Amino acid sequence: MSPKQEAGPKTSPANEDLFFGLFLLGMAILVFASTRKLLIGTSSNMGAGYFPQAIAWGMIFFGVFFVAKSQVRPSEKVYAPYWRGLFLIILAVAVFSLLLMKAGLVLAAFLAMLIASAASKETRPVEIVVYSALMSAASALLFVRALSMPMPIFPW
Amino acid sequence: MELFSNLMLGFSTALEWHNLLYCLFGALIGTLIGVLPGIGPVPTVALLLPFTFGMAPASAFIMLAGIFYGAQYGGSTTAILVNIPGETSAVVTCLDGHQMARNGRAGTALAIAAMASFFAGTVATTVIAMLSGPLSRLAMSFTAVEFFSLMVLGLVAAVIMAHGSIVKSLAMIGIGLLIGVVGIDVNTGVARMTFNIPEFADGLSFVSVAMGFFGLAEIINNLEKPSHQIVVSQKMKNLLPTWQDLKTAFPAMLRGTAIGSILGVLPGGGAALPPFTAYAIEKKLARDPSRFGKGAIEGVASPEAANNAGAQTSFIPLLTLGIPSNAIMALMIGALMIQGIQPGPQIIVEQPELVWGVIASMWVGNLMLLVINLPLIGIWVSMLKVPYRLLFPAIMLFCCIGAYGVNNSVMDIWLMLGCAVVGYFFIKVKVETAPLLLGLILGPQLEENLRRAMLLSDGDFSVFVTRPISAVLLGSVAVILLVMLSPAVLKKRDEIVESEG
Numbered sequence: 227m228s229p230k231q232e233a234g235p236k237t238s239p240a241n242e243d244l245f246f247g248l249f250l251l252g253m254a255i256l257v258f259a260s261t262r263k264l265l266i267g268t269s270s271n272m273g274a275g276y277f278p279q280a281i282a283w284g285m286i287f288f289g290v291f292f293v294a295k296s297q298v299r300p301s302e303k304v305y306a307p308y309w310r311g312l313f314l315i316i317l318a319v320a321v322f323s324l325l326l327m328k329a330g331l332v333l334a335a336f337l338a339m340l341i342a343s344a345a346s347k348e349t350r351p352v353e354i355v356v357y358s359a360l361m362s363a364a365s366a367l368l369f370v371r372a373l374s375m376p377m378p379i380f381p382w
Numbered sequence: 383m384e385l386f387s388n389l390m391l392g393f394s395t396a397l398e399w400h401n402l403l404y405c406l407f408g409a410l411i412g413t414l415i416g417v418l419p420g421i422g423p424v425p426t427v428a429l430l431l432p433f434t435f436g437m438a439p440a441s442a443f444i445m446l447a448g449i450f451y452g453a454q455y456g457g458s459t460t461a462i463l464v465n466i467p468g469e470t471s472a473v474v475t476c477l478d479g480h481q482m483a484r485n486g487r488a489g490t491a492l493a494i495a496a497m498a499s500f501f502a503g504t505v506a507t508t509v510i511a512m513l514s515g516p517l518s519r520l521a522m523s524f525t526a527v528e529f530f531s532l533m534v535l536g537l538v539a540a541v542i543m544a545h546g547s548i549v550k551s552l553a554m555i556g557i558g559l560l561i562g563v564v565g566i567d568v569n570t571g572v573a574r575m576t577f578n579i580p581e582f583a584d585g586l587s588f589v590s591v592a593m594g595f596f597g598l599a600e601i602i603n604n605l606e607k608p609s610h611q612i613v614v615s616q617k618m619k620n621l622l623p624t625w626q627d628l629k630t631a632f633p634a635m636l637r638g639t640a641i642g643s644i645l646g647v648l649p650g651g652g653a654a655l656p657p658f659t660a661y662a663i664e665k666k667l668a669r670d671p672s673r674f675g676k677g678a679i680e681g682v683a684s685p686e687a688a689n690n691a692g693a694q695t696s697f698i699p700l701l702t703l704g705i706p707s708n709a710i711m712a713l714m715i716g717a718l719m720i721q722g723i724q725p726g727p728q729i730i731v732e733q734p735e736l737v738w739g740v741i742a743s744m745w746v747g748n749l750m751l752l753v754i755n756l757p758l759i760g761i762w763v764s765m766l767k768v769p770y771r772l773l774f775p776a777i778m779l780f781c782c783i784g785a786y787g788v789n790n791s792v793m794d795i796w797l798m799l800g801c802a803v804v805g806y807f808f809i810k811v812k813v814e815t816a817p818l819l820l821g822l823i824l825g826p827q828l829e830e831n832l833r834r835a836m837l838l839s840d841g842d843f844s845v846f847v848t849r850p851i852s853a854v855l856l857g858s859v860a861v862i863l864l865v866m867l868s869p870a871v872l873k874k875r876d877e878i879v880e881s882e883g
Contacts (some may be wrong), residue, residue, distance in 0.1 A: 242811040264572060291549065305810070
């Protein structure tokens with residue numbers, strides 16, 4: 227079906243149902259791959275692989291259903307993700323996880339907040355630097371000092 | 383007077399000074415996040431879960447419950463004052479509540495909403511107290527067969543009020559079940575789907591999963607939307623409603639409470655369905671329906687009562703059967719499991735202080751909300767002015783710290799990140815995530831009960847329909863699915879969900 231034949235967002239074949247269906251199929255494949263060595267067993271004496279694989283068959287059913295549905299009756303088009311937000315939030319959390327144990331909470335939190343705030347177009351530079359510094363100091367006091375969570379505060 | 387002595391036990395637990403403090407803390411935090419748009423009770427409860435580790439089970443539960451009903455309360459405050467429903471359940475309150483505020487009766491609307499909530503909370507507490515005993519006694523006679531069927535019913539029924547397609551929600555439950563069984567299989571001791579990551583052997587941390595799906599993914603999604611400027615011009619005066627107001631509002635409160643209590647108990651009930659139903663009924667009953675949408679006081683009183691009653695009675699399936707009826711209740715089960723308490727009908731016998739203490743604390747908490755929050759309205763309104771550009775980096779940070787905090791494991795932060803990316807994908811393809819969380823929590827139990835039932839019946843699946851209670855439960859599942867998938871109901875449901883969004 228060519229997108230030119232019917233106008234409007236509903237005509238694109240790259241639609242919500244297709245993506246979701248493919249996701250489910252991918253998930254099912256992942257389950258089968260990771261449980262292939264497990265014992266299935268019988269229904270009266272189920273092995274470790276029985277339940278996950280039974281659900282995975284269900285995923286295949288739903289996946290095929292949605293892929294088929296998307297071809298018969300296209301659902302709404304998926305709009306492009308907000309790449310900047312997605313990328314920067316991922317980066318911020320990744321930086322936090324990488325730095326936490328090595329550089330301590332204060333530095334990790336400060337950098338993560340700075341990176342994350344760049345994801346919003348409304349962020350004001352000076353405000354966010356001061357705010358991030360305050361928040362990272364406060365979270366060190368609250369979580370490590372007061373609630374004694376086991377993590378370093380400073381790199382040294 | 384078993385009921386009376388149970389309630390006494392509950393109040394003696396709830397009124398211990400440290401539990402009072404936790405209750406207050408929970409209610410205040412709940413109100414705060416209810417007021418703040420962009421952060422809901424689910425990530426908040428998830429965030430606080432790690433810190434309930436060292437608390438007594440009753441205290442932990444009292445605080446988390448406080449967050450839940452506090453959030454309902456805060457949500458209606460913003461609905462009335464600035465026409466922004468802080469939570470989904472407050473959408474209906476916007477209709478007449480905000481109109482009242484624009485007519486200069488903001489104070490009255492807030493007071494009526496608070497009174498309706500408190501009244502409903504009182505009644506709902508009694509309903510919980512009366513139903514919990516008999517229901518859990520009934521459930522005590524359940525075997526693995528009945529529990530399996532009950533869980534299937536709970537999962538399917540919870541799909542009803544999820545937004546979007548039912549088939550999608552069913553698929554999401556499946557994904558949740560799969561994520562739920564990751565880890566060492568208790569029966570055979572082999573690791574399943576852990577991808578050789580040792581941290582996953584004990585199962586995936588549901589705090590990380592919940593915060594990824596509900597906290598971080600929401601942030602990424604919210605960043606895309608332009609933030610709206612919030613203007614609050616209302617001056618608070620005349621908090622006390624007139625005699626005439628009370629006389630109009632009281633019957634509506636009664637009806638709302640009844641509707642909320644009934645709908646809340648049903649599996650799949652929760653916060654969204656009762657207020658909509660209550661509002662629709664008020665409009666039908668009114669002599670002059672045209673007043674609705676223009677500041678009718680019944681249009682505030684009834685949905686608010688229904689909302690609060692429903693929120694509280696949705697604890698019944700959780701406390702008596704161990705079945706969560708919505709995402710928040712799923713996290714509550716998580717809180718119990720963190721404490722080493724296996725949810726199910728036995729907790730009411732084994733942990734009476736916990737169950738009755740939580741029930742009594744709901745009443746205490748509602749009283750606190752009523753007494754403390756009306757004078758504090760000014761503070762909550764000023765909270766609304768905190769811009770999202772400052773909120774979201776802090777929420778992100780707290781999510782990271784919270785994910786780490788459960789097992790003190792950096793791996794859990796990476797897991798949260800992965801879930802956030804998948805969660806953002808789900809938002810993009812417009813799939814509701816809440817059913818996944820229910821599946822995640824119930825997955826291990828569902829499998830365990832299925833295995834046990836099959837072992838007993840020697841692999842004969844017909845046992846699920848030959849045992850009467852199980853047959854009734856599964857019959858309800860079939861009826862729900864048939865009704866929900868019928869075209870007429872689908873259309874009606876779309877209308878409700880549309881008007882919500």
